[in-house]
Amino acid sequence: MSERTGLDLNGKRVLVTGAASGIGAAVSRRFAAAGAEVIAVDRNADAVAALADELGARARVVDLADPDDADGLGEGADVVVNNAGLQHVAPLHEFPTEVFGTILRVMVESPFRIVRSALPGMYRSGWGRVINISSVHGLRASAFKSAYVTAKHAIEGLSKTIALEGASYGVTSNCLNPGFVRTPLVERQVAEQARLHRVPEEQVTEDVLLARTPVKRLVEPDEVAEFAAWLCGPGTTSITGASLSMDGGWTAN
Numbered sequence: 001m002s003e004r005t006g007l008d009l010n011g012k013r014v015l016v017t018g019a020a021s022g023i024g025a026a027v028s029r030r031f032a033a034a035g036a037e038v039i040a041v042d043r044n045a046d047a048v049a050a051l052a053d054e055l056g057a058r059a060r061v062v063d064l065a066d067p068d069d070a071d072g073l074g075e076g077a078d079v080v081v082n083n084a085g086l087q088h089v090a091p092l093h094e095f096p097t098e099v100f101g102t103i104l105r106v107m108v109e110s111p112f113r114i115v116r117s118a119l120p121g122m123y124r125s126g127w128g129r130v131i132n133i134s135s136v137h138g139l140r141a142s143a144f145k146s147a148y149v150t151a152k153h154a155i156e157g158l159s160k161t162i163a164l165e166g167a168s169y170g171v172t173s174n175c176l177n178p179g180f181v182r183t184p185l186v187e188r189q190v191a192e193q194a195r196l197h198r199v200p201e202e203q204v205t206e207d208v209l210l211a212r213t214p215v216k217r218l219v220e221p222d223e224v225a226e227f228a229a230w231l232c233g234p235g236t237t238s239i240t241g242a243s244l245s246m247d248g249g250w251t252a253n
Contacts, residue, residue, distance in 0.1 A: 007233045010035035015077040015114065017064060018084030020047035022183035023133055026221035027081050030229045032057060041073065041084070064110035065102050074118030078125070079232055082111040082155065083133040085148075087185065092146045100147040107151035108158065115162060115173075123169040130166070131228045132159045134175035136247040156243060163241035172240035176227055179247035180209045182218040215248030 014031045018024040019040035028051060032038045038057035042048035045061045052059035062069050064084050074080050085107050088099045115130055122128025137145065138152035155175065162173035180186055186209070193208060194201040206216050227246060231239065245251050 007034045007229055009079075009232060012078040012232075013037045013039065013076055014079040014081065015039045015041065015074055015118070016081045016083060017041045017062075017111075017114070018133075020044045020051055022185070023178075023181060023221045023224050024081075024083045025051055026225035027083060027133075027228050028055060028057060030222070030225035031079070031081075031232075034229060034232075036079070039077070064106045067105050067109040067113050070110035070113040072117045074114040074116070076121055077118045078122065078127065079129040079131065080115055080118050081131045081133065081228060082114065084110070085133075085151070087145070087148050089144045091144055095146055100150075103147040104151050104154070107148075108154045111155060112158060115158075119162075119166065119171065122166070122171045126170040128166065128169070128171035129232050130159065130162050130171065130173035131231055132156075132173070132175045133224065133228075134159070134177050134243065136177055136179045136245065136250050138175060138177055139243060139245070139251050159243075160241045167240060170237070172231070172236065174231060174240060175243045176224060177243050177245045177247060177251075178219045178224055179213055179250050180218050181224060182220055186218065210248070212253060213248040213250045214252070217248065219246055219248070 009031060014036040016024050016028045019028045020042035028038050028040050032055040038055055039060060040048050040052050040057050041060045041062050043063040048059045064070055086103060132155050134155055135152045137149045138156045141149045159173045159175045166173060190201050190204050193204045210216050
């Protein structure tokens with residue numbers, strides 16, 4: 001049992017996508033600490049194997065850009081955490097069509113297929129949790145991120161539909177909506193911008209990434225993981241179909 005929240009997930013199977021690093025790795029560690037059997041899914045074979053060894057979890061090497069490979073992944077899962085994602089930044093009129101399609105396959109179609117295979121088991125047991133790691137970009141748009149914003153808005157709609165259909169079976173479905181999270185991807189962006197503009201990385205974080213955010217700090221992956229775990233604990237049965245912001249006040253503006 002976790003000493004932090006009293007969360008006990010012994011006997012529960014948790015599937016986490018994009019598990020090899022960042023939010024996915026933090027979520028995997030948090031659920032493993034609560035006693036869950038974790039199935040860590042990622043396309044990076046070495047990294048996901050290392051995480052699985054660390055946690056005593058099961059690794060699945062899957063490239064979610066091929067949704068056919070996602071079919072059946074959710075079978076037997078009590079909790080599904082749809083986290084895998086990627087980003088590409090370009091003006092819409094120059095945005096590569098193949099990249100747009102890839103992002104939607106990874107971030108919308110594969111989660112649909114995973115949850116589709118998980119729901120029958122959740123319905124039979126009378127309990128299940130679908131947690132979609134969305135983004136502030138599921139609620140707000142930014143220029144030059146057409147595919148990412150489209151995908152995050154789509155997962156919001158999918159999550160709400162799952163919530164409506166699963167309500168009578170004890171299944172909840174919610175989106176977590178963090179702002180910029182301290183992940184390897186974001187840290188690389190900060191370092192590149194700092195080098196290009198010849199300014200300290202702290203200045204890039206505050207003046208560029210967090211320009212619209214009142215709380216001038218990045219969200220930590222462990223914070224997202226704790227929120228995801230909380231949704232599986234007591235007192236959360238009526239929390240479903242929600243978009244739960246942890247964006248430092250960005251969407252309050």
